[in-house]
Amino acid sequence: MQFPSLQLAGSEFWIAALLALGVAAGILALVHFANNQVKRAVIVGCAFLAGLFYFLEFFIPPDLKSEEVIVLRWNLTQTGSIIGNAAQVIAGFTFLLGIYNLVHIHGNIIRRLRGGWINSVAFFAAFLAMVVFAFWRDWQNWFDPLYPNYITPGKPEFIDPKGATFASQVADKLWAPLWVNDIVKDHKPRQDVYTLLFEGVYRNMDATMFSILAFYIVSAAYRAFRIRTREAAVLMITAVIVMLGQVPLGQFLTNWIPADGFFHGLRLEEINQFVLGQINSPVQRAIGFGIGLGGLAMALRIWLSLERGSYFEEGS
Amino acid sequence: MERSSAPQSFLASLPVRELSIAAGLVAAAAIVGLTVGAGYWKTTEYWQTFIFGRVLVFGLTALVLSHILHARRGGPVFVRRIPGLTAVDETVGRATEMGRPITFSLGLGGLDIITLQALAVALHVIRTAIRFGTRVIVTLADSTMYAVADEAVRESYAAAGRPESYNVEDVRFLSDRQFAYASSAMGLILRERVASNYMFGRFFAESLILAEAGNQVGAIQVAGTPIITQIPFFIAACDYTIIGDEYYAATAYLTREPVLSGSLVGQDRSKMFLIAVMGLGVLLATAAMLTGGLPVGEAPSGLGAVLDGFSRLFTEAK
Structure with missing residues (x-):
């Protein structure tokens, strides 16, 4: 069976x-x-x-x-x-x-009316705008059984984007004007409100947050590389070698060392490869092994409900 | 990670009875496997693709399980100090003195072991904070996890005898989108000017954004994640960072529960086994190279063939 x-x-x-x-x-x-x-x-x-x-x-x-x-x-x-x-x-x-x-x-x-209440108003405005326009545009996908026919050439219900009464057909059949549901034609990007909100507003704000990371990396690196301990000094020297080894300028600095001679290992790109391949990778793998085994043990403890006292008090 | 509380030999510390049960389990699994895959047992590819990897994981599972079972009968196990987790009292004390809240970010993870472990640490911090009347704001990016966290935090307040102190606004679902979550959590840290900031769970590019926000308000920061690529960011920006399997040792360390500590012993023994396997592999590879068993562009021979077979035992199962 x-x-x-x-x-x-x-x-x-x-x-x-x-x-x-x-x-x-x-x-x-x-x-x-x-x-x-x-x-x-x-x-x-x-x-x-x-x-x-x-x-x-x-x-x-x-x-x-x-x-x-x-x-x-x-x-x-x-x-x-x-x-x-x-x-x-x-x-x-x-x-x-x-x-x-x-x-x-x-x-x-x-x-x-707590401090920053205007931000909460912005939340509601953004939330409602996205919900209303997304639902208004896409409801046919979920509830209208004829929807696939509207966008399939040859079907009797097909809405021809080149047709003379295209806009009125869309409004009649989809209950949504073109500014709400822009039928895709000739592979042009959609120009309805939802697309504007998602592609024009949300995506850009997302990218803005991501770009902040670039500045934060600099400030975090500055703090990490300040030479205050021996470990920080080793970190700083290693970082400089790896950074130089990744860029043409660093390779230019040591390109006078013969590439196939006895001392070729002293070229910056070679040292860089050694640090990344022979030191960094094994350490990352070792941490990965530990995490894998830890995850296995944790999964067993959750499965067998042995995580006593971690989530709920004993006997509660 | 672990060390027995009383000095004893390695052999004497082995949980013989539980290991026998584990060996029985492995044998039973082997019989089931042979029965299910009876038609393929002569196919080398089948063993390599489907069997060897499973046997390894099953063996490790049985090893950890045997130590968990053993710990139920045994006494407490010593767990070495983990600075990040010892700092809980310090962070809560600082927040209490300053009269400011603590934020605890559970990251982007859903209902999985990574986020559940983070929640366990969060609950420990919350239980400590309840005693001093300090507020802990938990933020998450997964609605399923929100339901679990809300219930668990509410339960912690009830168990401490202060159910009326639980504020629904202290467990917050911010957004399920990565950078929307990051901006929201960052805004919260800056607006509340938190005294301490915890980040435990599954983090990606937003890790440094949150850690730098905490840095801007001068918060003590403790972070832990099993996502290896984010650990350097946390090390650079936080006061304490939990690294590697310390992350999963957190509940054992915080609760001192013998059963949980027992699983740490199992983990360590599993690690010893893997290190031994790696050592053997290195020796075999070296010997094969020296004896010419690994000719370039040709099939391995002699010790090279032995090495080839050995490495196939540890191929990931499909």
């Missing part, structure tokens, strides 16, 4: 959806209303079962041809993707919690 696929239709789909909702509501109710001992048992049990699934899915070797893990005709690899989808649905719900948190905090700031 192959694990049932997700391609359900009609009554099967609705039964599966209601069943999933029922199970989820049941677990939530159990966690919410049960006493602490039961709550803990439910959480520990769910964590163990979820971990066990991925443990088996990773450790049981897959089939050579399909490269999928199948145990007793149960396809664990396909089931893993179904569980992944379920996790995404849960994450979608928690996004609402995040939005609630933002609205609550900024709403309070405006209501009490």
Whole structure:
């Protein structure tokens, strides 16, 4: 028996959806209303079962041809993707919690006219503008079954960008004027409000924040390279060698040393390669080994609920 | 990382019973593997692609697990001092004296072990701060993690007997976009003029932006991340930086829970094993080079062939 696929239709789909909702509501109710001992048992049990699934899915070797893990005709690899989808649905719900948190905090700031309340007004304006124009533009993608036909040449509902009544057709069929949903024509960039907000405002502000990093690197490097200890001196000398070894000027400084002679290792680019390849890389790998093993131990502790006292008090 | 509290020989310190269980687990897994992949056991490619890597990870898992189980029966384990984590009292004390809050950034990570470990450290700082009535503002970039953090922080206040002191605004979801989060967290640090700033979790380019913001307001800064590329930035800009596997040792260090410390022993033993493997590999490679077992452009022979087979044992599983 192959694990049932997700391609359900009609009554099967609705039964599966209601069943999933029922199970989820049941677990939530159990966690919410049960006493602490039961709550803990439910959480520990769910964590163990979820971990066990991925443990088996990773450790049981897959089939050579399909490269999928199948145990007793149960396809664990396909089931893993179904569980992944379920996790995404849960994450979608928690996004609402995040939005609630933002609205609550900024709403309070405006209501009490705390310092910087105008920034919170800017938050609401930006938030609403993005939500309204994104939804107005893209709602067809989600809800209108005919939408693919509007943009597919040859279909009866196709909106021809070159047509004489193109604008009115768009307004009629998409319930959105061109300044809200600019149909892509001749590979030209869209010019609707959402695109303007995203490409013209958000992207640039994002790039501005990233560019700040360049200045901060300079100030952080200045503090790190101030020679106040022996370690700082070693760091400074190494940094100068590596920096010079990366640029043509540094290579020019030592290019009088023969490239194939006995002393070729003293050329700056050679020293640079030695520092990066023989010192820096092994150290990074060593740290990586430690982190990998630490992550493995941590994952085991979370899976087996051994992180006592770290998240919730003992017995709570 | 670890050292037994009482001096004893290495062999005597080995958890024989638990190691036997681990060996049994490995054997059972091998039987399952042979049964599942019975049709392919003669195919060398199958072993190399799917089996060897899994056996290595499974062996290491069993080793760590055996030490965790052993620690449940044993006594406390000494964990060396980790300066960044010892500084918790100092940072909270400073914030209390100055009457300013502490910020704790959980980074960009979602609900994974990196962010969960960061949350565990955050909760320890919060529990210490609750005793002194000092405010800790936790910031995050993942809404799933927000739900977990909010509940855990609320629980910490309740467990300390001060549920009314919990302020919903002290756990903040800022944005799920990298630089929107960075600018928001940076603004918070500058506006609140925080006394101490913690950065634990998954960080990328925003690490230095946050650390420099903390520097501008003169905050004591403690940072830790398993993202290797960001560690140098934290070292340059922070007062204390947690490096490498110290990050995952944090909860064991802070709670002194024997079971957690036991996993550190398992980690260290695993490291010893890997170092031994590397040493053996270096010796084999050197010997193969000296005996001409690794001719250029030709198949390895002699010791070179042994080295080739040895390295295949440690190929990452697909």
